Structure formats: structure tokens, C-alpha cells
Amino acid sequence: xxxxxxxxxxxxxxxxxxxxxxxxxxxxxxxxxxxxxxxxxxxxxxxxxxxxxxxxxxxxxxxxxxxxxxxxxxxxxxxxxxxxxxxxxxxxxxxxxxxxxxxxxxxxxxxxxxxxxxxxxxxxxxxxxxxxxxxxxxxxxxxxxxxxxxxxxxxxxxxxxxxxxxxxxxxxxxxxxxxxxxxxxxxxxxxxxxxxxxxxxxxxxxxxxxxxxxxxxxxxxxxxxxxxxxxxxxxxxxxxxxxxxxxxxxxxxxxxxxxxxxxxxxxxxxxxxxxxxxxxxxxxxxxxxxxxxxxxxxxxxxxxxxxxxxxxxxxxxxxxxxxxxxxxxxxxxxxxxxxxxxxxxxxxxxxxxxxxxxxxxxxxxxxxxxxxxxxxxxxxxxxxxxxxxxxxxxxxxxxxxxxxxxxxxxxxxxxxxxxxxxxxxxxxxxxxxxxxxxxxxxxxxxxxxxxxxxxxxxxxxxxxxx
Amino acid sequence: xxxxxxxxxxxxxxxxxxxxxxxxxxxxxxxxxxxxxxxxxxxxxxxxxxxxxxxxxxxxxxxxxxxxxxxxxxxxxxxxxxxxxxxxxxxxxxxxxxxxxxxxxxxxxxxxxxxxxxxxxxxxxxxxxxxxxxxxxxxxxxxxxxxxxxxxxxxxxxxxxxxxxxxxxxxxxxxxxxxxxxxxxxxxxxxxxxxxxxx
Ligand code: SF4
Numbered sequence: 122x123x124x125x126x127x128x129x130x131x132x133x134x135x136x137x138x139x140x141x142x143x144x145x146x147x148x149x150x151x152x153x154x155x156x157x158x159x160x161x162x163x164x165x166x167x168x169x170x171x172x173x174x175x176x177x178x179x180x181x182x183x184x185x186x187x188x189x190x191x192x193x194x195x196x197x198x199x200x201x202x203x204x205x206x207x208x209x210x211x212x213x214x215x216x217x218x219x220x221x222x223x224x225x226x227x228x229x230x231x232x233x234x235x236x237x238x239x240x241x242x243x244x245x246x247x248x249x250x251x252x253x254x255x256x257x258x259x260x261x262x263x264x265x266x267x268x269x270x271x272x273x274x275x276x277x278x279x280x281x282x283x284x285x286x287x288x289x290x291x292x293x294x295x296x297x298x299x300x301x302x303x304x305x306x307x308x309x310x311x312x313x314x315x316x317x318x319x320x321x322x323x324x325x326x327x328x329x330x331x332x333x334x335x336x337x338x339x340x341x342x343x344x345x346x347x348x349x350x351x352x353x354x355x356x357x358x359x360x361x362x363x364x365x366x367x368x369x370x371x372x373x374x375x376x377x378x379x380x381x382x383x384x385x386x387x388x389x390x391x392x393x394x395x396x397x398x399x400x401x402x403x404x405x406x407x408x409x410x411x412x413x414x415x416x417x418x419x420x421x422x423x424x425x426x427x428x429x430x431x432x433x434x435x436x437x438x439x440x441x442x443x444x445x446x447x448x449x450x451x452x453x454x455x456x457x458x459x460x461x462x463x464x465x466x467x468x469x470x471x472x473x474x475x476x477x478x479x480x481x482x483x484x485x486x487x488x489x490x491x492x493x494x495x496x497x498x499x500x501x502x503x504x505x506x507x508x509x510x511x512x513x514x515x516x517x518x519x520x521x522x523x524x525x526x527x528x529x530x531x532x533x534x535x536x537x538x539x540x541x542x543x544x545x546x547x548x549x550x551x552x553x554x555x556x557x558x559x560x561x562x563x564x565x566x567x568x569x570x571x572x573x574x575x576x577x578x579x580x581x582x583x584x585x586x587x
Numbered sequence: 588x589x590x591x592x593x594x595x596x597x598x599x600x601x602x603x604x605x606x607x608x609x610x611x612x613x614x615x616x617x618x619x620x621x622x623x624x625x626x627x628x629x630x631x632x633x634x635x636x637x638x639x640x641x642x643x644x645x646x647x648x649x650x651x652x653x654x655x656x657x658x659x660x661x662x663x664x665x666x667x668x669x670x671x672x673x674x675x676x677x678x679x680x681x682x683x684x685x686x687x688x689x690x691x692x693x694x695x696x697x698x699x700x701x702x703x704x705x706x707x708x709x710x711x712x713x714x715x716x717x718x719x720x721x722x723x724x725x726x727x728x729x730x731x732x733x734x735x736x737x738x739x740x741x742x743x744x745x746x747x748x749x750x751x752x753x754x755x756x757x758x759x760x761x762x763x764x765x766x767x768x769x770x771x772x773x774x775x776x777x778x779x780x781x782x783x784x785x786x
Contacts, residue, residue: 137772137775137776137779138772138775140754141753142752142753142754143752143753143754143755144752144754144755146769146772148776148779148780157619157620157671158670158671158672160621160622160623161622161623161624161672164622164623164624165766169766171770174773174776185616185619186620198620200620200621201620203620203622204620204621204622207622249670249672250669250670251668251669251670251694253670265669265670265694266670266694266697267670267671267672267675267694267697267698267701268672268673268698269672269698269701269702269764269765269766270697270698270701270765272766273765273766273769276766276769276770277766277769277770277772277773277776278776278780279769279772279776280765280769281754281765281768281769282697283752285693315607315664315667316607316663316664316667316690316692319664319690319691319692319693320693346668346694349664349667349692349693351693351694383784415607415609415667435606435662435663435711435715436606438604438605438606439605439606439607439662442605532611532616532669533616533617534616534617534619534620541639551609551611551668551669553609553611553612553668554611554612554634555611555612555615555634556611556616559615559634559639
């Protein structure tokens with residue numbers, strides 16, 4: 122019998138029942154909840170007269186819809202406020218731990234899971250949010266679900282899912298100077314397209330990933346969904362254990378040793394078979410930027426936007442629609458393009474390491490006058506650390522201000538919207554039309570590419586400053 | 588929420604020949620602030636459908652009375668992006684019962700099935716035939732028969748079989764939802780929990 126992949130090991134050990142020719146009933150270890158995709162699920166539960174089955178497996182936070190200034194005041198937007206209030210009521214009623222506004226653990230759901238140690242190897246983790254994929258960095262099976270499924274997990278701690286196919290992406294070698302985890306994943310998506318991973322769960326393997334920090338691995342796994350894959354994962358190793366050790370919810374003492382022994386078994390067997398194997402070379406990966414309106418439309422920052430004539434006939438309408446929305450010419454260079462906004466934050470690049478890199482880059486330099494910059498920490502803990510480490514001070518000296526934690530302009534549900542027609546270099550994960558505000562035009566890039574734009578006012582190769 | 592039973596439909600189609608229609612287009616984030624499921628159809632494709640002053644954009648297909656029906660026909664990789672089930676709610680609430688595409692994003696497909704909206708995945712070839720037929724005659728009808736997993740272009744009689752797993756098919760035809768089934772497994776779930784390794 123062929124060996125098992127890491128994904129098989131975690132998935133199979135959580136199957137409560139397998140329906141013939143149908144989905145698996147999958148047990149969920151951690152359910153993360155936020156204010157936007159949960160109210161209808163709680164409502165459904167109540168209509169059926171049910172209580173939350175395992176409140177202790179569930180943790181909630183308010184992130185998508187919260188303001189990033191004056192968080193101590195009542196939320197001004199009444200609809201947002203009612204959603205956040207509803208979450209509080211639901212959590213109180215059902216005995217669910219809530220890290221709401223002003224709680225020291227509040228933050229973007231995918232930032233706080235790892236930093237509190239709630240996210241651990243070998244777990245199944247779901248959340249009504251597609252970037253749940255982030256948690257795969259720990260060797261867990263983590264993916265986003267819809268509201269009906271949120272209700273299922275609340276009611277039974279299980280969901281019904283067809284088992285995805287398996288893909289392995291292997292990249293070996295040293296990363297070139299100025300290339301970050303964000304560039305690796307933007308590179309992968311540009312290669313396999315925004316739909317190339319659909320139907321698969323991806324395992325990232327090889328030294329390029331092993332050499333990343335946990336933060337970097339999270340950035341990679343986070344964007345697995347941008348190629349259509351439900352999630353991505355990386356086998357846990359010493360870097361993972363080191364990161365988790367001592368975290369609030371990580372096992373302690375004897376339980377820790379037992380856990381690590383188990384976690385060490387979580388890797389793909391040598392003779393395991395994948396449905397698809399892809400290999401890339403670090404020599405080909407450079408700082409990346411997107412030019413279009415899906416995350417697969419990315420190029421090397423020094424490259425040129427493709428020309429439509431090179432595309433298959435059926436892809437042309439979307440391509441031209443995208444360029445016209447972006448106000449970008451086919452065949453043009455991205456370097457030197459004027460930018461209006463720089464956004465640093467989100468569950469992709471709003472962790473402490475991202476702020477550190479940004480701060481290191483801009484230290485001793487000044488923000489360009491034409492740039493409005495929003496620096497939004499991923500969580501209260503990130504914010505606190507940024508203050509303690511002096512990052513806040515570096516930012517302020519260079520003319521930047523840090524806001525308060527939340528999803529912010531990543532999806533522009535609160536007031537942080539990039540105005541119509543304006544260009545933003547953003548460390549987020551989606552450049553869809555209107556994602557960062559109606560008419561907003563987004564270029565996705567790494568924190569240091571964002572930093573380079575923030576100090577020059579235009580798209581700039583960060584390596585010019587390294 | 589229990590879902591409506593899916594019965595065979597014959598309907599004209601609304602064409603949206605664009606690839607990669609993402610859930611932010613289907614329902615922009617700023618319309619996700621509700622705490623109940625009602626009314627999302629009004630904001631379906633909001634920014635393609637209305638201009639800044641909330642006036643309908645005449646060139647968008649939902650504002651073109653030539654096209655109507657309960658079948659939305661879209662380009663490949665439909666529903667990519669966010670996991671918001673609101674996207675499926677909006678499409679269903681607007682009045683569509685079926686979305687046809689050559690390729691659906693996984694989460695969208697699950698969400699659609701969970702609300703009773705049938706995603707019908709067809710070949711690129713069949714999809715372009717559909718677009719062409721609708722282009723030539725906007726009132727051309729398709730028949731979607733879930734029982735036999737067949738979609739038929741009624742003008743020519745051409746049909747194609749589509750895939751759906753047997754479990755989900757039964758749910759849609761009978762109006763069952765997964766929660767009823769999962770609730771019936773609670774004892775089994777508890778046994779599973781008791782047998783697990785814990786740290
Ligand atoms: S930061 Fe953006 S992508 Fe991440 S959870 Fe929030 S809205 Fe979703």
C-alpha cells in the first residue's frame with residue numbers, strides 16, 4: 122500500500138463517517154468565528170432550538186467590520202455596530218470565548234489563532250473566511266467555509282466535505298536577495314493561475330519553504346485560496362515547535378512532549394502519491410507585483426504587462442476588462458508607475474515580522490508626499506509588540522502612523538476605503554475590482570515592495586535600496 | 588435553514604460571458620453587514636449593475652430586459668475568492684435557480700449546494716455553444732434535469748451530462764440539508780471524541 126501524505130494523515134484521522142460516493146463527515150478541532158459570517162448561522166441554530174455543541178472548541182473575534190481608529194468609542198456605523206453587538210450577544214449566550222474590541226487578544230482571526238497557540242499541527246481548523254488556509258502553515262488542515270457550514274460546526278462540531286485531491290509544490294534553493302514569502306506565493310499563483318489549484322489541497326515542500334519563518338509560511342499558506350485551492354499546508358518541524366512553545370494555548374509540560382512526538386509524525390511518507398506535482402526553482406523567483414484584477418495576474422516587478430494578443434481567444438474579454446479597470450496599458454512596465462496609497466496589513470502581511478521588515482526598510486527615510494499610508498497591525502498583540510520594539514517610533518519618524526487592528530482596507534468594509542481610481546500598493550491578498558473600495562485599483566506586493574513605494578511614491582524595485 | 592426542493596426547470600438564460608467572476612463582484616463586502624439572510628438579491632453584482640448615483644447601468648445584463656430567466660450562464664472560474672455564502676444567497680434571492688459555468692470555485696460550489704442553488708459544470712465547448720445560442724436568440728431555453736443530471740439546449744436538442752455527488756443530489760431533490768443529517772450522527776460524534784488522543 123502506498124504511503125500517506127501529510128494531508129491524508131490529518132484528514133483521515135478526523136473522519137467520523139465516510140458517505141459512499143459522497144462527502145466525509147469531518148470532525149473539527151478549532152472553529153474560529155467572526156462577526157460577518159456568523160449571525161445567520163447562530164440564527165439558524167436558534168430556529169432549530171439548538172445550543173452550540175462544543176463551545177470550548179470555538180473562539181470568536183471582531184475584525185472584518187471594526188474601525189481602525191478610536192476603537193475605545195462606540196462604533197459609528199450603525200450596521201457595523203449591530204453586527205459586532207450581535208456577535209457579543211451570541212458568544213455570551215452560547216458560552217463562547219470572545220476576543221472582542223479592546224480585548225488584548227483581539228485581531229484578525231487568522232493572526233490571533235497562531236499567536237495565541239490555538240492553531241496547532243495536526244488539527245482540523247475552519248472559519249467562515251477563505252483565508253483560514255493560513256493555519257496550514259502549522260501542518261493543520263485548515264480551510265474556509267460558508268455560513269451554512271458554520272451552522273453545522275456550531276451544531277455538531279462536524280462538516281461534510283468531499284475529500285480534495287492532493288497537489289505538492291516543491292521549491293528548493295536559496296531565495297534571492299529581496300525575495301520574500303509573499304513573492305513566492307505570488308509567483309506560484311502567476312504560474313498556475315487564479316483557478317489552477319481548484320479541487321486540490323496543496324502541500325508546500327522543499328528548502329525554500331523550510332527556510333521560512335512561521336510568519337513567512339503563514340503568508341504562503343494564506344494565499345493558497347488565491348489559486349483556487351481550499352488550503353495549503355507545510356509539514357511541522359523545529360521552527361514550528363519553537364514558535365508554539367510557551368504560547369497561551371499550546372500544550373504544557375508532559376503534554377507538550379507528547380504533542381511534539383505526535384507532531385513529528387506529521388509528514389508525507391516517501392512513497393506517498395500526489396495527484397499533481399509541480400516544481401519550481403528559486404533562481405526564477407524575483408520580487409513580484411500584480412497588475413490586474415485577480416491574483417494570478419502578477420509579474421516580476423521589473424517585467425512588463427503581457428499583451429492580449431498572446432492570450433487564448435476566450436480569455437481576452439476578461440483580460441481587457443481588467444486592464445481597463447486598472448488603467449494599465451498592455452505591454453507597459455510597472456516600475457515607475459505613480460502610486461497614491463500604500464496599505465500594510467491583513468492576515469497575509471499584518472504580522473509582527475511584516476511590520477519589522479517594513480520598518481527596517483524605511484528607517485532613516487521619509488514617506489513620499491504623494492502617498493497616503495495606512496499601516497494596520499494584524500492584532501492587539503502585534504500592535505503592542507510594535508510599540509515595545511520601537512517600530513511605532515521608526516514609523517512615526519518617517520512620517521507614518523499606525524492604526525488599530527482589524528481587516529481594514531483589505532476588504533474595505535469599514536471606513537478604510539481606497540478612493541475610486543486611486544492606486545494602492547497593498548500587502549493584502551486580493552486585487553479584485555472594488556475589493557479595497559469601489560473603483561480602487563490594487564497592486565499586490567510584499568511589505569518591502571510596499572515600503573519602497575511608500576518612500577518613492579511610485580512602484581519601485583525594493584532591491585534598489587538593499 | 589431547510590432548502591427548497593429542486594425540480595426540473597425549463598428557462599431562458601442570463602449570459603455573463605466573463606471568466607473569474609469573483610464573490611466580491613457578486614456581492615461587494617460593504618453589503619455584508621446584515622445579520623439576517625434577507626434582501627441580498629438587491630445588491631447582486633452591485634457595482635456592475637448600478638453607478639455611483641445608484642442608477643442602473645444600461646450596458647449590464649441584469650438591466651437589459653432582453654434577458655431573463657432562472658439560469659445564469661457565466662464564464663469559467665465562477666465564484667472565486669471569499670467564502671461568503673452571501674454570494675450564493677444573492678444569486679438565489681435574485682431568482683436564479685441554476686448557475687452554469689465550465690468551472691466553479693470550490694467554496695462557492697459548496698455554498699451554492701447548501702442553499703439550494705444548483706451549480707452545473709459543463710465543458711468549455713458546451714458553454715460556448717450556450718453563449719452563442721443565447722447571443723443569437725435571447726429567449727432560447729435550456730432544460731436542467733437534476734434527476735438525470737442533464738442540461739439540454741432546447742433549440743437544438745443538444746445536451747450534456749453534469750456531475751454531482753449522489754449525496755448532494757438526494758439532498759437537493761428532497762430539500763434536505765446537511766445539518767439534519769449531522770444531527771442524527773451526534774452519538775457517533777461523541778464516540779469519536781472519546782476515542783481521540785488529547786494533549
Ligand atoms: S484581513 Fe482580509 S483576507 Fe484576511 S480575514 Fe480580514 S478581510 Fe479576510
